[in-house]
Amino acid sequence: MRHALILLLIASSIFSCSDSSKECVEAPPVSEAVNLETEDLTLTIQNLSSKDQLVELLRANTVLRDQFLLRADYPDDSTFLNNLYQRFTNPYFDSLYLETKKVFANIDPLVAEFEEAFTNLHYYYPDMPIPRIQFVITGLDSDLYVSDSLIIVGLDYYLGSGAKYRPQMYEYILRQYSPQNIVPSVMLLYGIDARTNATNMNDKTVLADMVAYGKSYYFAKHMLPCKPDSIFMNYTADEIAGSRKNQDLIWFRLVEDKVLYSTANQMKQRYLGERPKTIEVGPECPGRIAQWVGWQIVNSYMKNNEEITLPQLMEMDNADKLFKESKYKATKR
Numbered sequence: 001m002r003h004a005l006i007l008l009l010i011a012s013s014i015f016s017c018s019d020s021s022k023e024c025v026e027a028p029p030v031s032e033a034v035n036l037e038t039e040d041l042t043l044t045i046q047n048l049s050s051k052d053q054l055v056e057l058l059r060a061n062t063v064l065r066d067q068f069l070l071r072a073d074y075p076d077d078s079t080f081l082n083n084l085y086q087r088f089t090n091p092y093f094d095s096l097y098l099e100t101k102k103v104f105a106n107i108d109p110l111v112a113e114f115e116e117a118f119t120n121l122h123y124y125y126p127d128m129p130i131p132r133i134q135f136v137i138t139g140l141d142s143d144l145y146v147s148d149s150l151i152i153v154g155l156d157y158y159l160g161s162g163a164k165y166r167p168q169m170y171e172y173i174l175r176q177y178s179p180q181n182i183v184p185s186v187m188l189l190y191g192i193d194a195r196t197n198a199t200n201m202n203d204k205t206v207l208a209d210m211v212a213y214g215k216s217y218y219f220a221k222h223m224l225p226c227k228p229d230s231i232f233m234n235y236t237a238d239e240i241a242g243s244r245k246n247q248d249l250i251w252f253r254l255v256e257d258k259v260l261y262s263t264a265n266q267m268k269q270r271y272l273g274e275r276p277k278t279i280e281v282g283p284e285c286p287g288r289i290a291q292w293v294g295w296q297i298v299n300s301y302m303k304n305n306e307e308i309t310l311p312q313l314m315e316m317d318n319a320d321k322l323f324k325e326s327k328y329k330a331t332k333r
Helices: 002-013 042-046 051-060 062-068 077-088 091-103 108-124 179-192 206-223 229-233 237-245 247-256 265-271 289-304 310-315 319-326
Strands: 038-040 132-136 144-146 150-154
Touching: 042 091, 042 132, 051 062, 051 077, 062 132, 062 144, 062 150, 108 132, 108 179, 108 206, 144 179, 179 206, 179 229, 206 229, 206 265, 206 289, 206 310, 206 319, 229 237, 229 289, 237 247, 247 289, 289 310, 289 319
Parallel strands: 038 132, 132 150
Antiparallel strands: 144 150
């Protein structure tokens, strides 16, 4: 009866209000923007008219060839080249290119957002290399490649909800592939990387994963201080607002189900995994809700430990200690 009452309360109230604000966090006091090296290869790919030109392009861009276009997935070079050339010269590719150019008619705003993110990253991590960035179109082959030296963005993956050509995937995952998600997605990859986000590999609890994810969201948010939280979480604005409004009920379910210190894979899938809804909490509760709670725990920790810097936070690998020192209280907002 108690469980039924809680679910009824959540079903009647969760995710019922909108959130149109951009919840800004304090930006670092940077004095000078970094200089990014960028290259737009979309027109070059679109204008390929011979296999020799394709070979030249791939020879000059080996990471694009081997990592982004996955050369190793093909049995030999001939099969690889024939497949790519047929794709790039297919009439539908012209339509995809035109649609991509319509959405990204001017990539200067995207480059400016990358500059903002990497300028802030350089402030916190001055020794971290600044990568070169390439923009490509591949016929929906890949979305992102991220390394220390090079980032490749498949612009055709990020055309948004009105596009004619879109990747084949569930809608709740697909909605992250919009222009506004490109730079946040890159920063989240930086934030979850083991080189920046220290974790205790022996701690297999849900709480450890919650804190690791929470740190990555906190990290990414501070690289792009005025991006809405919904962008980083891949939630709708209503889902973010509802999560805030009902975080006491969400927390009740996590405690009631003994989620935090569980090491069961099934528990992790329920509360951390990619799902359209976390039905164990309520019929309208978005998936990955424990990741969102982990972000709130990290926010609370930093609010109560103002002397801790972002790099120091990211170096903390004791999730239980961070949780207890966060003094997190799941109150309505």
